[in-house]
Amino acid sequence: MAKPVCFSVKAYATPAATVPLAATTIERRQPTPTDVQIQILYCGVCHSDLHFARNEWGFTAYPAVPGHEIVGRVTAVGSGVKKFKVGDTVGVGCLVDSCRTCPSCAAGLEQYCDLGLAGGTYGGWDKHLNAPTLGGYSQSIVVTEDFVLRIPANLDLAAAAPLLCAGITTYSPLRHWKVGAGQKVGVVGLGGLGHMAVKFARAFGAHVVLFTTSPGKVADAKRVGAHDVVVSTDDKQMAAHAGSFDFIVDAVSAQHDLNVYLNQLKRDGNLTLVGAPEKPLPVASFPLLLRRRSLSGSLIGGIAETQEMLDFCGQHGITADIEMIRMDEINEAYERMLKSDVKYRFVIDMTSLQ
Ligand SMILES: [Zn+2]
Numbered sequence: 406m407a408k409p410v411c412f413s414v415k416a417y418a419t420p421a422a423t424v425p426l427a428a429t430t431i432e433r434r435q436p437t438p439t440d441v442q443i444q445i446l447y448c449g450v451c452h453s454d455l456h457f458a459r460n461e462w463g464f465t466a467y468p469a470v471p472g473h474e475i476v477g478r479v480t481a482v483g484s485g486v487k488k489f490k491v492g493d494t495v496g497v498g499c500l501v502d503s504c505r506t507c508p509s510c511a512a513g514l515e516q517y518c519d520l521g522l523a524g525g526t527y528g529g530w531d532k533h534l535n536a537p538t539l540g541g542y543s544q545s546i547v548v549t550e551d552f553v554l555r556i557p558a559n560l561d562l563a564a565a566a567p568l569l570c571a572g573i574t575t576y577s578p579l580r581h582w583k584v585g586a587g588q589k590v591g592v593v594g595l596g597g598l599g600h601m602a603v604k605f606a607r608a609f610g611a612h613v614v615l616f617t618t619s620p621g622k623v624a625d626a627k628r629v630g631a632h633d634v635v636v637s638t639d640d641k642q643m644a645a646h647a648g649s650f651d652f653i654v655d656a657v658s659a660q661h662d663l664n665v666y667l668n669q670l671k672r673d674g675n676l677t678l679v680g681a682p683e684k685p686l687p688v689a690s691f692p693l694l695l696r697r698r699s700l701s702g703s704l705i706g707g708i709a710e711t712q713e714m715l716d717f718c719g720q721h722g723i724t725a726d727i728e729m730i731r732m733d734e735i736n737e738a739y740e741r742m743l744k745s746d747v748k749y750r751f752v753i754d755m756t757s758l759q
């Protein structure tokens with residue numbers, strides 16, 4: 406395939422794991438007949454951005470441009486695009502492509518494509534340019550229309566950006582394991598993912614309990630929707646809830662003890678991981694054996710489910726709690742994110758890159 410015509414846009418990139426991000430220019434392809442060109446208005450800052458920029462998962466190609474919580478406006482469409490027109494408000498999440506033929510893609514579960522993360526918004530492979538994909542810390546992006554999402558008109562656009570990763574990452578497992586009324590659901594960690602998990606579990610009708618190591622987060626957890634808060638370092642509080650949960654979402658991306666949360670589950674309960682700590686976490690067999698408990702994981706969501714999640718958020722007025730930053734504040738934001746010093750998601754105002 407001939408390399409398509411490209412155009413240059415401003416972006417923020419890093420050339421190596423130990424170098425801060427800085428302004429640069431990157432190339433985007435001119436829209437092909439099935440592409441949508443999007444001016445990026447806001448981009449959320451995911452913990453994965455930091456892992457990726459610093460090559461903590463070992464597969465980063467440089468220069469790296471992170472960013473996969475993208476909200477923007479359509480500025481051009483290819484001749485064959487049917488679902489979008491210039492001026493539409495749209496989103497792009499963690500995926501910009503997939504093989505479209507494997508069993509997972511055929512089932513609408515593109516996030517589990519046999520090609521792995523080749524369709525990633527960053528860290529994937531752009532088959533048009535024959536180069537690594539570059540993410541949303543940039544002025545614009547060009548994406549095939551099948552991977553572009555509609556943002557409901559009533560949502561605040563900046564606060565909607567984190568729905569594209571933090572939102573779907575927590576919505577999908579809660580839906581898959583059919584969380585709803587009459588169930589007791591735990592959420593571990595009140596960060597970018599955790600605060601969205603609390604909002605969704607509450608909206609689905611469950612009794613929601615937030616586990617945190619910080620007593621200072623109790624009031625805030627209740628404000629975002631938790632019925633109850635357990636300080637996980639307090640053995641008395643943990644004992645009071647032991648064996649009582651139907652489902653727990655663990656949204657912590659740092660090293661921590663899973664076994665104490667397995668012990669919180671009732672018989673046949675399920676603990677699902679959505680965070681990605683760098684090193685393996687030890688699991689003891691007895692907490693699993695004793696009550697036939699399950700430990701599982703879940704990765705973002707497919708395109709159809711992501712649209713379903715966005716529409717649900719439109720109907721229920723759900724967005725993320727955000728702190729807006731300028732593009733040139735990103736390195737400082739990473740340092741604060743490492744200290745959990747953000748309530749609860751940084752979102753970059755991309756006009757600050759113009
Ligand atoms: Zn993410």
Ligand SMILES: [Zn+2]
Pocket residue numbers: 503504505506507508509510511515517518519520
């Ligand atoms: Zn596939």
